[in-house]
Amino acid sequence: MPERGLPETIVPSPSFREHVQERSGENVCACYQCEKCTNGCPLAFSMDIVPHKVIRAVQLGLKEQVLTSDTIWICASCETCTTRCPNDIDIAHVMDCLRQTARSEGTKASQPQVAVFHDAFLASMRRFGRVHEGEMAVTYALKSGGLKGLLSLSGMGLDMFRKGKVKMLPHRPNREVKDIFRVTERKG
DSSP states (O other): OOOOOOOSSOOOOHHHHHHHHHHHOOOGGGOOOOOHHHHHOTTGGGOSSOHHHHHHHHHHTOHHHHHTOSHHHHOOOOOHHHHHOTTOOOHHHHHHHHHHHHHHTTOOOSSHHHHHHHHHHHHHHHHHSSOOHHHHHHHHHHHHHHHHHHHHHHHHHHHHHHTTSSOSSOOOOOHHHHHHHHHHHHHO
16 A cells, blocks of 8 residues: 655644643654664555654644544554564554544544444453453444345354354453443543
8 A cells, every 4th residue: 555645734733742642641752763663563564654654743743644544543553563662652552542532533434444343342342341252243243234244244253153263152251351441431
């Protein structure tokens, strides 16, 4: 995928940078563009704005470019970037913060299926304290493709169930994780 260009004339806007730093707890200003995050990213080839340039865009306050980019939705949160950062910036956490900001502000995701998956994953975590794959897959299939989407995945789902890869019932709820969701929702 070709890299999306940033605007030629940039007027820095610190409010977005301050919002991201406050929400993520990360000092994005510590980034000096060494590119180690981008060079280690296994998905950089499919991003429209590579990770170090996302951080630079956040530094400059380019809210619209960042929140509408494919990158924040393509990021797998594998934390390779975080591990490689010489200034200990948790870049994966910043990406998660950017996804949450985009969702809370109603910014339409550039990758709608990824946003639907993201929401299904978090809903399962919130409900059970850990992911219940069966429930998450059904929610994702229904929200992304309706009944037709659910039927298209049902064969694979049954095969996975027969092979013991997906459990019918969720594991015992993890109260600690559920409490984390409750606390953060009150603060949000």
